[in-house]
Amino acid sequence: MEAKEEAAEWTTARLKLHILRCDLCNGRLTPPVYQNEQGFAACHKCQKTLTPSSSSTPGYIRNHALEKVIESLSIPCSHSAHGCNEYLPYLGSSIANHEKDCSYAPRRRCFIKKCAFEAPNGALVQHLTAEHRIKIHYFSYEVPLRVSIDPDEPLLVLRASDDGVDFVLFNSVDKCSEYHNFSVVCCSQSRPSKKIFSKLALADEGIEIWLKIPVEQWDGLFCTTAFLVVPPYFYGPDGKIDLKVSMHVED
Structure with a gap:
């Protein structure tokens, strides 16, 4: 019964992946993710280099909500247009490992x-x-x-x-x-x-x-x-x- 409830929580949604980019370096966001007072997202590298030194410099806090989205996100294989139905975790090496050997790759x-x-x-x-x-x-x-x-x-x-x-x-x-x-x-x-x-x-x-x-x-x-x-x-x-x-x- 518990397994059915967990499965029911999953849904399919469309998401523009560019919003998961750091607003400062445009790098791929992975936890930990930070956000400043103006709502801009930053990766952990940019957050370290921009730690506020004065009151005029915005401070950064952890964006736990966005981290949860990234951690639970699965995206389709880049060869989905050719017929692959696999969805792969956004984090980790699963995408690269799968797409390297994907039988739907047009090669x-x-x-x-x-x-x-x-x-x-x-x-x-x-x-x-x-x-x-x-x-x-x-x-x-x-x-x-x-x-x-x-x-x-x-x-x-x-x-x-x-x-x-x-x-x-x-x-x-x-x-x-x-x-x-x-x-x-x-x-x-x-x-x-x-x-x-x-x-x-x-x-x-x-x-x-x-x-x-x-x-x-x-x-x-x-x-x-x-x-x-x-x-x-x-x-x-x-x-x-x-x-x-x-x-x-x-x-």
């Missing part, structure tokens, strides 16, 4: 070469399907999915029917050997809560070539250090590469 480039589009991870798949006509292949965890990929196709999008998490199957080619390298990354709005492994294998039941790879969140740079390598002579009769892809969640 991921499109997977397609020569495309300059940038967006958060969660918006890349929408861009791929809308602008590049990439088809989404649906799968269930622990169940192999058979896919055929043209040697010239750079990627396939895989979406888990269980939780809607998006993955990208990369197809890169070694120009010297013409071997194809396949790997999987997670391209969803947030990191999966559990460790996920991808298992890649040639679809031909008579060939035992497979690779189990930890799936990492796409960071905009490298997909993985491990690849399933497929030589050209393993192409199917239709000229495509037939694979079995499965995602496994670590307990």
Whole structure:
């Protein structure tokens, strides 16, 4: 009952953050906060340098009300316009730590070469399907999915029917050997809560070539250090590469 009463005290309000700046140095106000006789707010550094030496110099007292506002304040992530719904404490390092790794930050480039589009991870798949006509292949965890990929196709999008998490199957080619390298990354709005492994294998039941790879969140740079390598002579009769892809969640 007590927890419900505490939760009911919280509300959402709009606040212009510039009012939480020192009126003297324009620095960010953090407790202790001071106020002079004319109502101007000052940080503790400015208050120390302006301690009154005469009656003509205004004195400063603690502004406990404003301190309580600052201590209880949570503000939205700066990437809220891109879809992040996180509210973070105004004080401390929570904002910087979150925004450094926020998956909604628009710093991921499109997977397609020569495309300059940038967006958060969660918006890349929408861009791929809308602008590049990439088809989404649906799968269930622990169940192999058979896919055929043209040697010239750079990627396939895989979406888990269980939780809607998006993955990208990369197809890169070694120009010297013409071997194809396949790997999987997670391209969803947030990191999966559990460790996920991808298992890649040639679809031909008579060939035992497979690779189990930890799936990492796409960071905009490298997909993985491990690849399933497929030589050209393993192409199917239709000229495509037939694979079995499965995602496994670590307990």
